[in-house]
Amino acid sequence: MSSLIDYNPNSKQIKLTSDIKDIYGTNTDNTALEININQINELSNSLIHSTLALGKITPEPNAKSTTLIKGMFSKSIEALQKKKYEDALKFVTLSIDMMLKARSYYEAFAIQMQELQFMMKHKVDLTLALYSQKYAKNNTTAESSSTTDDGQDMLILCLQDLEMLCSLGLLADPQISLRKTDVYMKLGEFIKAKAEAERGLALVTDLLTSRKVANPAQIKDLSLKLKLLFVSAERAILKENGDL
Amino acid sequence: MSSSSFNDTYEKFGNFTNGTAGNNTQNENVLTKKVSVYTPLIYVSILIISLLIFGSKYKKNQQIKKNQLPSIFDNDEPRNLYYQLKQMDGIHEKVLQAALLNRGAEAVRRSFKLKEAGPQFEILYKTGAMGDDYYERCQREVKIVEAEFKSCLQEAEMMQKGWAQNYVALCREICFTEALRRRYASIPKRCLLYKKIVSA
Numbered sequence: 001m002s003s004l005i006d007y008n009p010n011s012k013q014i015k016l017t018s019d020i021k022d023i024y025g026t027n028t029d030n031t032a033l034e035i036n037i038n039q040i041n042e043l044s045n046s047l048i049h050s051t052l053a054l055g056k057i058t059p060e061p062n063a064k065s066t067t068l069i070k071g072m073f074s075k076s077i078e079a080l081q082k083k084k085y086e087d088a089l090k091f092v093t094l095s096i097d098m099m100l101k102a103r104s105y106y107e108a109f110a111i112q113m114q115e116l117q118f119m120m121k122h123k124v125d126l127t128l129a130l131y132s133q134k135y136a137k138n139n140t141t142a143e144s145s146s147t148t149d150d151g152q153d154m155l156i157l158c159l160q161d162l163e164m165l166c167s168l169g170l171l172a173d174p175q176i177s178l179r180k181t182d183v184y185m186k187l188g189e190f191i192k193a194k195a196e197a198e199r200g201l202a203l204v205t206d207l208l209t210s211r212k213v214a215n216p217a218q219i220k221d222l223s224l225k226l227k228l229l230f231v232s233a234e235r236a237i238l239k240e241n242g243d244l
Numbered sequence: 245m246s247s248s249s250f251n252d253t254y255e256k257f258g259n260f261t262n263g264t265a266g267n268n269t270q271n272e273n274v275l276t277k278k279v280s281v282y283t284p285l286i287y288v289s290i291l292i293i294s295l296l297i298f299g300s301k302y303k304k305n306q307q308i309k310k311n312q313l314p315s316i317f318d319n320d321e322p323r324n325l326y327y328q329l330k331q332m333d334g335i336h337e338k339v340l341q342a343a344l345l346n347r348g349a350e351a352v353r354r355s356f357k358l359k360e361a362g363p364q365f366e367i368l369y370k371t372g373a374m375g376d377d378y379y380e381r382c383q384r385e386v387k388i389v390e391a392e393f394k395s396c397l398q399e400a401e402m403m404q405k406g407w408a409q410n411y412v413a414l415c416r417e418i419c420f421t422e423a424l425r426r427r428y429a430s431i432p433k434r435c436l437l438y439k440k441i442v443s444a
Contacts, residue, residue: 003328012336014329036321036346039422043342054341054404059417100425106345109420116424156438160431167427187442 004033012048013041039105046104061111065102072098073119076126085130092123117168120161124179127158131186152187159183174203174222181229190236197230313381315388317357322350323392341403348396348415349422354389356419358382 005014014037016030050057076091096119103112135151162180170176177200184193204223213219238244326343329335365382368374400411 003332005325005328005332007329007332007335007339009334009336012339014325014339032318032321033325035426036325039349040322040325040339040342040346043345043418044336044339047338047342048336055407055410057414058410059413100428103421105418105421105425106414107417107421109417109424112421113424116428152439152442153435156435156442157431160434160438163434164427164431168424 005037012044043105046106050104057106059106059108061107062102062104065099065107068102069095069099069115073122076122080126085126085133089123089126089130092119092126095119096123113168117165117170120165120168121175124158124161124165127154127161128179128182131155131158155183155187159187172203172206174200174207174219174226177203178222178226178229181226181233185229185233185236190233190240194230194233194237197226197233200226201230310380310384313377313384316378316381316385317354320350320392322347337403344396344399344403345411345414345418348393348400348411349418351389351393351396352415352419353423354385355393358386358389362386 004017006017007014016034016037047054047057072091072095076088076095079085079088079091096116099112099115099119131151131154135148159180162176162183165173165176177196181193181196181200184190184196201223204219204226207213207219208216208223235244322343326340326347329340329343361382365374365379369379396415397408397411401408
């Protein structure tokens, strides 16, 4: 079997051979192969840059990377305090990218996931704040649908970030439901917004009945916001159907 | 009763026995043939040998049939890549180590998938929703993944003595982290897909 990969001894990186189409044909999907090659390249980079011997490499997170990521994230917080949402969003996006690049694949997954969760939550909040500042400045109701492509792109990205947060173990978090409802309302998808608000309200009720809540006032506030969004979604659906 | 009359009767009818065979057996000619003591042994050995041959051929056929069944997973690209890199000359040892770690992470991912889906497979098989063929494929896959993981550990031990213990922990972290990054990297594609759906 002919080789599928080319090796560059200078960069110590591997890549798919240029003859791959001759071997497998033009219609074959090499996505899995490409993903694996990228993973091997990332791993070999981490191993080459590591000063530790192979036997001593452990999943312990790198302190240097932690400092770098924290530094970039704190810049985002500073920008947010100055209400410079655009800069804050830029810095938090950079800190996520930095985390994904600086952290090795073999560093503790639990820590990487927590970091990513935290930064993505912050990113979602900033995106929504920036959207409100840019596109919904004069609109006081939550029923504003996006008017420009940029605004829609921003909301779609925000929605996908929220979906990612759900798959990171925050599926039963009413805070995520609140933000998703908000995004759906802004995208003009009122049926989905109503369903998400209902889901959030059910999760809030669960939280309040389980009595494991540290701050009940905050949960009640969240419940109120969800109820408001639910009512607005219901109204919007009625309006759309011509019943109001 | 006189004694002469008794003797007359006795002589007239001959000896009586209580057995069911009667006296006729004594008159039959029984044919006997001399058989070697090895005959039953040869008979038994021929029987056992033929059974063994049949068993081994049957097993081989079954194995061939099982091997021809397609895997429930996609191609094992990390494994193929590792062996290709191993065959190539002048590969940096860290690149080989990285390929081996990637291969181990894939083995971990597959074993997790099989463990997750195992109870569902059992239920589907018991309720008749899953055929014998597919169930056999799943069972075979478990064994293949086990063998693959053992092979990875042997390779790790060959690369550096004592690395196998650490190797497992690293593979597990790599498996999850790779999944996390693949998911994050899919966000732009998902955005495009969502936009297409919305605009359609």
